[in-house]
């Protein structure tokens with residue numbers, strides 16, 4: 001560990017889709033393996049890493065309940081939380097298979113599968129060099145794992161929320177639809193809200209804004225970007241005060 005380490009502790013937010021093949025469904029060993037290798041490389045620099053994994057490759061509550069009228073929306077959100085647990089277990093083994101020590105901590109108690117999230121215990125794991133995988137979001141329906149990432153960044157006193165996406169950062173418009181969309185190097189929370197930019201869900205932005213917790217939005221698909229983001233190199237879009 002070097003003394004000029006930029007971040008002491010980070011929250012890495014991975015969408016469920018980041019674990020999947022290009023179709024965005026299921027779990028791909030290849031994709032998870034590549035992410036795991038990068039996390040290992042970054043971890044070797046001494047940064048404490050907690051990962052929040054989404055569940056969108058399996059199920060998102062709001063979408064699912066929209067298509068299945070017989071399932072209540074709250075139920076569908078709990079199903080989404082379970083999806084994040086599936087992804088977390090997979091990522092745990094991907095990380096451990098290359099020699100990292102990990103703990104999965106679930107916001108919904110599941111004693112046979114994972115530890116229950118307890119703030120002080122999570123901090124202990126991080127300080128002992130374990131990569132902590134935070135499953136089941138915050139354990140409540142009607143929010144997403146973006147909110148969980150912001151929430152955990154605050155309570156675990158992380159230096160930054162690193163939001164991994166498929167595009168290079170935050171654009172003025174959807175870059176996958178509009179070729180003239182402009183990439184921002186940095187933004188304030190106020191600008192994100194005023195321009196209604198799609199960064200993270202509104203609750204997550206509000207939490208980070210209120211507590212001045214910076215967010216870095218970056219493209220995890222580009223070579224070595226996860227390592228760069230964790231090591232504090234300039235990639236993506238920086239959002240702060």
Ligand code: UDP
Pocket residue numbers: 014015016017053054055056057059060061062076077078079080081083084136137138139140141142143144145146148
């Ligand atoms: N979810 C929830 N509470 C949480 C976190 C997640 O209800 O604290 C549900 C919600 O329905 C969400 C789904 O789990 O859509 C999967 O998470 P998310 O959509 O954040 O996954 P991602 O888009 O990051 O893959």
